[in-house]
Amino acid sequence: MLDESRILPLNLFLNTMREGCQNEKRYCFILGAGASKTSGIPTGEELAKQWHEEILERYTQQEIQQLKKRLGVRKTKPSSKAYFDLYALRFFPDYHNGSAFLERAMEQAQPSLGYYPLAALLASTENNLVITTNFDSLVEDALFIYTQKKPIVISHELLAQYINFNTRRPIVAKIHRGLFFGPLNRAEQVNGLSEQWKEILREAFKRYTPVVIGYAGGDHSLMDFLKDTQKLNGLYWCYRHEEPPAEIQKVVEQHDGFFVPIEGFDEMMYLMGQKFGYEDPCERIKRVAEQRVTHYQEQVGAFQAQLRAMTDPSEDQSRILRALDENQQAKLQRLNRSLELDGEDGQTYRERGMLFYQANEYQLACHDLTRAAELGTEDSQLYLQRGNCCYYLGQIEEAIEDYGRSLEQEENSQAYRNRGLMYMQKQEHELAISDFTHAIALTPDQQILYTLRARAYCINGEYEKSQADCGRALELGLPSAEIHTVLADALENLGQDEQALQNYQKALQLDPDYERAYNNRGVFYLSRGQQEAALADFRKATRLKPEEALYHANVGSALNELKRWKEALTSSNRAIKLNSKLAVAYQIRANTYEGLGQKEKAAQDQQTYETLNREAPQ
Known part of the structure; x- marks a missing residue:
């Protein structure tokens, strides 16, 4: 007979749990097969x-x-x-x-609705541990679908040592192993827990109070461990309808725990989500899906542009391009026929506009997306894509306007990011920082956003903030040449020369052809009086990206320092030919003319430099 003094109504338990979290108490979840049933997995x-x-x-x-x-x-x-x-x-x-x-x-199981609040709790609080006897991937799948957090999944006892309870990252501990790691299914395999798991669970239960859901205690591994382990820091055992067997009652009593009657996993977790204020995730899922579609389309477009630009593509590359072209042509013919039948179909214009965008036909894409908007088929993604088209057409102001319209329709990280990039081009770095910050608030685990904001902070003279963002970017993913270059720039300006050089070196180890790292290290060398080293780096940058005017101007600057005036003039002229609006190139050439004794030309270039500088955005 179940001791009524050990029964807690679900609402009382959820209130207790929420208040415990506010008081820095940590809970973990022990999930059994009952938590997977409504996801389509048999118990x-x-x-x-x-x-x-x-x-x-x-x-x-x-x-x-x-x-x-x-x-x-x-x-x-x-x-x-x-x-x-x-x-x-x-x-x-x-x-x-x-x-x-x-x-x-x-195979076909999908996380049921109860996994959303569970995933949200795991990702956003210190209640980040799931211990399960299940082999499925429902918890990981839910975290992927509903959050930006990638979990630490321990699918084998030999990996248990890698659990770090100090992390905020969700942890999924599969004590009977994961589905693809030789799951433990026979009695002799679950006759007691491995020593690796015992050690980890002892440590876990010092930090977390377990909440058991859907676990019937039918094994001799976890169940025996709960019987034999020292007294837990509380225990809440959720059960459905039938009274738990005497064996479970004894375990709960042993640990001074409570029973919580529930209708089922989904019902309980849904109510928990309400207690913690988790909103309906549908709009966010839709937004993320649309962003993935847009990202894929952008990649297809960039891929095609890269293949078309090749002077001597391989047979495989040519075959890919032909396949992409044939696929797009078939779609285009279908859409053209649809518009012949109904020239007022906004959705078809929208679809054809997206197709033109993928094919890098940005003018045609702009026309169709505009027509779709006129016909009432406007949404956030339409304006986002039209903004991208404007950007590729060199229409920066129009791109900024369209990204703004996209955000008026619905906030999305990609529109903030892209508008921030436009502001960077306009050298309006505070506006860029603001947009990158909004993007980070919407998608806080995207490495690229911290990298972009770090660069904007650095250009804006906020070097410590830039350094912090680089550190966050490195936490979120693999290191990159760009991150280490931005970090080196920030460290250089903070007077940490040795660390700056180390990061330039790391950048070039990661990508020996990353021209910006050579250029920026050249600036570092030149400012420290190492003209020959600077010249070598600037020349390397121009060889890797010969169309970049600034790199040629910097070659001219290093040659000026070395008093190699004629060579400097050649480099400055090349920079100005590539970009007649690059103010610094005129200043560098003015210095060159001074060295050559051509005072009048020097004065003219100095005047041009000052005029361009006044006209540049502040």
Whole structure:
């Protein structure tokens, strides 16, 4: 008989949990098969019943008795406790068939609605640990779908040592292993926990109070550990309808815990989400999906542009380009026919505009997207894509305007990011920083956003903020040449010369052809009086990106320092030919003319420099 003094109504438990979190108490979740049922995965009891029927169909009573004796099986009455014995009988002698059966059973499973609040809690609070006997990937899938957090997934006991409870990253500990790591399915495999898991769980339960959901305690691994371990820091055991067996009651009493009656995993987690104020995730999912589509389309467009620009593409590259062209042509013909039948179909104009965008036909794309908007088929993504078209057409102001319209329709990280890039081109760095900050608020785990804001901070003279953003970018993903170059620029301006040079070197180790790292290191060398080293770096930058006027101007600056006036004049002239609005090139050439004794030309270039500087955005 269940002790009523140990029963907590669900609402009371959820209030207690929320208040505990506010008081820095940490909870973890122990999930069993019952938490996966509404996601389309059979429970252990359901699988036991299925296997029991299949065993009866396949074998005679005599064969079953012989198999039971051979395998040491005792429990065959279908129940969650008989799961392991029935698995052994059903799939002997080739347990790879059992693994394949489970793969098929879990293949199409999708996280049910209860996994959203669970994922949100794991990602946004210090209640970031799930311990599960399940093999499925529902928790990881939910984190991918609903949050920006990538979890630490421990799918084998040999990986348990890599759990770090000080991280804010979600942790999924699969004590019976993951589906693709030789899951533990037979009684002898779950006859006690491995020492690796025991050590980790002891440490976990010092920090977290466990909340058990959907776990029936049918194994001799986790259940025996809960029986034998020292007293836990509380324990909440959720159960549905039927009174938990005496074995579980004893464990809860042993740890001075409570039972929480629930209707099911989804119902409980949904109410928990309400308590913690988690909003409906549908709009965010839709926005992320649209951004992924846009990102893919941009990649396709850039890929095509790269292939078209090649003077001597390989046969494989030519084949890819032909396939892309043929696919787009077929779509284009279909859309053209649709518009012939109905010239007022805004959705078709929108679709054709997107197709033109992918094909790098930005003028045509702009026309169709504009027509779609006129016909009432306007949305955030339409203006985002039209803004991208304007950017590629060199229409920076129009691009900024369209990104603004996109954001009026719906806030999205990509529009903020792209508008920030436009502001960077206009040298309006405070506006760029503001947009990158908004983008980060919407998608806080995107490495590129911190990298872009770090660069904007650095140009704006906010070097410590730039350094901090570079550090965050490095935490979020693999190191890149760009991140280390921006970090080096910030460190240089903070007077940390040795660390700055180390980061320029790291950048070039990661990408030996990253021209900006050579150019910026050249600026560093030149400011420290190392003209020859600076000249070598500037020349390397011009060889890697010969169309960049600034790099040629910097070559001229280094040659001026070395009093190699004629060579400096050649480099300055080249810079001005490439970009007649580059103010600094005129100043460098003015210095060159001074060195050559041509005072009048020097004065003219100095005047041009000052005029361009006044006209430049502040």
